[in-house]
Amino acid sequence: MEEWVGYKWHEYVTRQALGEFPEHAVYLKDEARSLGVLFRAFGGDPALSLVTAEPRHFRLRRRFLHKLAGTHRKFELAWRDEQNLRLPEKVARFPSKQLNRDLYIWLAALAASPVPGSSDWFTGNQSLVQSVIARWPGLENVYQRLVRQTLRWRPDPENLPEKEAAREQAIRQALVHPGSVNTLPTASTDPWPVIVWLYPALEQSTASGQVTGDDDNQSSPGGLAKKNKRRQAERVDAFDRDQGLMIFRLESLFSWTDFIPVDRAGDDTDEEDAEAVADDMDMISVSRDRKETSSSIKFDLDLPSEEHDDLRLGPGIHLPEWDWRSQSYRDAFCCVQPMLAKDVVPAELPEDLRRPAKRLQRQFSALKPLKQWQKRQVDGDELDLDACLEREVQNRRGQGVIDQKLFQRCQQNQRDLACLVLADASLSTETYINNHQRVIDIARDGLQLLSEALQASRDPFALFAFSSRRRDHVRFHHLKSFDEAYTSTIRGRIQALEPGFYTRMGAAIRQSIKLLQTRHEHQKILLLLTDGKPNDLDIYEGRYGVEDTRMAVQEAHKAGITPFCVTIDDEASDYLPYVFGSNNYVVIRDPAQLPLQLPKLYLNLTQ
Structure with missing residues (x-):
């Protein structure tokens, strides 16, 4: 009973001290998709990711209730850097959901505007507000509503010491009339956070x-x-x-x-509350x-010995990589190592895939080359009886000009396309879906069903998979080349594919481009299967990996290749439109449906 009363008391005091409206709270996770669209519509950098801001510490003059509840020491405020736009995880500051949602919209518009020329936080935000209102006049009413509510939340200058009161008056004036205050008076404490402004990056x-x-x-x-x-x-x-039982100083026993x-x-770990x-x-x-x-980490991440590893096909292929920070290529920066599974056992199609495979074979067999006779040719395989009969009629009528095209030729109506399928085999594909099937298992089933379908349509295709461990070892697994027939050996290679390491996507795409450029077909398709964002152990993380992958996709377009991404990543809509374009990717919401959806996607791409 005492614990329950104590918990309720703590809950009540904290709620009163925060001064928030939890019943009107709006959460970033629910607004992220629409905010991302708005941020880019406002002109924001499409490469920035929308993530949660961590709390910042402030040395504020707190009231007694704040000290009693232990609140108002940390605040989640909006800021941006070269890779992310960071917004509060929750907004419950205002007494209506619409106002709380408007704060998210306003911060997205503010972050989408160009960085002001002033490096000062106080004058820079005023310039930023003026710029946003000038570009988007419809947001002025939104801003004024937010300012009115913000002023109610801020401390009253009459209850502050002289210097702090002067500073608070200056902030209030800057909020109501942006650009009217040039300097911010100083004080011994930090100013109360301005929730409608952007803060510098940490x-x-x-x-x-x-x-x-x-x-x-x-x-x-x-x-x-x-x-x-x-x-x-x-x-x-x-x-x-090993320093004994006393692992802290007694005088710090009650420190915060x-x-x-x-x-x-x-x-x-057994600590459930560690987070x-x-x-x-x-x-x-x-x-x-x-x-x-x-030792255990090294065992998981280091490369296997050659005795237990796949066969290396050649010394490796050096490829460039795009550095978005310098806006230039790093020549021969990555080494792509073609790999071939060792001691592969030829295998038949698994029993559970045979029925859908037969259905796909019947469907795709309608696409295979058909014989067509071209009539009235100067030369050909056989005489065109209709043309010969017509010539005889013309001859007997005594007509002066007689058609000489008396042959017919047989030609096959062949689809002029080639497809390379590139599968992500990084360690994340070890993840289980619905607690019984791994992502890599679903990807293998998809590769096998698509191969059975393409074998029926006689479209030339190749299969490869990739993973990486830093830039000097990008593993490019050879499953099937364009010149190889789809046999039980190829099925064995697919079934032997196992996940490992990381996802250096740009290098794998560039190697696929080189292979597709050797084909003479008019239409060339690069079909990428993945479950997450590009990343690796070194600098290939965050925006660096996204920008390099985007540049590799642009290189594919310039080479006349159509890249298309199929992913099961729930967050893919945040970055794939920037990397592949709005029409060149698809998110499979139910990963278990990937094997059946993959052939349908191929039909849509090639018809």
Whole structure:
């Protein structure tokens, strides 16, 4: 009973201190799709990702109720950098859902505008507001409504000391009449957050644990889902586990910030509330202590020995990579290594795929080349009896001009196209769907059913898969070339395909372009199957990987190749329109339907 009363008391005090309206809350996860469309419609950078902003710490003059509830120390505010637009996870500041939603819309419009010339946060935001209202006059009423509600939430200048009151008056004046205040008075505390403005990007330094080198930047394999919210951290010396029972100083027993040794490299933990604990901590201390888990991580990520690895076909192919920061190519930056599965056992089509395969074969057999007779030819395979009869009639009538085209020729009406299917075989495809089937299993079924269909239509096709571990080892798995027949050996290679490593998508696309350029067919299709964003262990993460993949797609278009992406990534709509274009991708909402949907997508592409 005491715990229940204490919990209810804490809930009541916190709600009163926050001054929010939880019944009118609007969440970013529900608005993200429409906000992304609006952000790009306002002229925002289409390469930016829409993610959650982490809380910022403020040294404010808090009221007694704020101190009692422990609130108003951290605030989620909007800001942007070169890779992301970060917005609050939840907006419940205003007494209506429409106003809270309007705040998201206003912040998206503000972030979509060009960066103001002034580097000062105070004057720069005023210029930004003026620019947005000048470009989109319809947003002025939205802004004024938000300002009126914001002023009610801000502290009253009459209750503040002189310097803080002068600063608050200046902020209020700047909100109501943007551009009317040039300087912000200083005070000993931080100004109350302005929720309708953009804040500077958080500093990225070595103290925050951000490492850009090849060895220490451990990203998620194959585009595994990651939390978007970042947290403040600092580098410390390795935690000494042998220092005895007293692992903290007694005088810091009741401090607000605890020192907790968390092994970042370990995945297995019994702490169910570890994420909540991390949210409550002001600073997370990160050390390089990996004595116990480094061997297991290295076992998972390092390349297998040649004895247990697939066969390498040649020394490797060096390809360029696009660096969006310098807007230039890095020549011979990546090494694509063609691989062939070793000791493959020829296999037949699995039993559960035989019935849909027969149905697809009947459907696709209608596309195979048909014989057609071309009549009235100067030469050909046989005499054209109709033409000969007509000539005899003309001859007997004594007509002067007699048609000499008396033959007919047989030709096959052949579809002039070639298709290369490129499958993502990164470690993320190890993920289970519906707790019984892996993504890689679904992809293999899709490759086999599509191959059975294309075999019936006699369209030339090739099958490859890819994964990567840094730029110097992009694995390009050879499943079937254009010149190989689809046999039980090819089925064995498909069934032997296993996931591993990461997703350096740009290099794999460029190698596929080189293979398609050797074909003489008029229509060339590059069909990409993937389950996530491009990423790798080194710098190939975030916007860098997206921009390189986008440039590789543009190279395919310039080469006369039609690239098309098929994905099961729920978040693909955030970045695939920018990478492939709005009409060159499709998201399969139910991954289990991929094997049956793939041949249908191919028909739509080629008809």
